[in-house]
Amino acid sequence: MMSLLPSEPRPPRILLAEDDDEMRSLLTLTLAREGYAVVALEDGFELSNYVSLTQVCGGPLLPPDLILSDVRxxxxxxxxxxxxxxxxxxxxxxxxxxxFADDGTREAAMRLGASAFLDKPVDLELLKATVQEVLP
Known part of the structure; x- marks a missing residue:
């Protein structure tokens, strides 16, 4: 008789939306090296579509554990x-x-419930620390 092994915990899933190819690659690699499962998306259309297709919205995709997104x-x-x-x-x-963040953009982000707002160029050590801090 085969015994059932407990399932491996899955790494936290991060949706990353960044329209700059080089920045998206850098962020994906940085986060993947930290052990995160990164779903890299090219723009706001793809991010919006992914959110619409999550199980929370009645779709087939698992919801992310964190969203990391460019503003513009x-x-x-x-x-x-x-x-x-x-x-x-x-x-x-x-x-x-x-x-290109101004005070109004930062205030709108926090009012909408953003956990953090980071300036570009992104300090990768600060990014890793912020991701670790905000993940449950």
């Missing part, structure tokens, strides 16, 4: 998707990144 992207901004995730009941932490 084609399609939907990081703020748009943060609002979408909140209204859909997706309760994972969200970290926003921007090279």
């Amino acid at each position: 992207m084609p399609g939907h901004t990081g703020l748009d998707v943060l609002a979408q995730a909140q209204s859909a009941g997706l309760s994972c932490p969200v970290i926003l990144l921007s090279a």
Whole structure:
């Protein structure tokens, strides 16, 4: 008789939305090396579609443990998707990144429930510490 082994814990899943190819690759590699499962998305359209397809919204995809998103992207901004995730009941932490953040953008992000807001160019050590801090 075969005994059942306990299932391995899955690594935290991070949705990463960044429209700059080099930055997306750098962030994906950095987070993957830390042991996270990274789903890299190219823009706000893809991030919005993924959020719409999560089980929280009635779709087939597992919800992420964290969303890491650029603010300014084609399609939907990081703020748009943060609002979408909140209204859909997706309760994972969200970290926003921007090279063009002003006080109004930062205030809007925090009002919408962002867990953190980091400036670009991203300090990778600060990013890793922030991800670790906000993940449950």
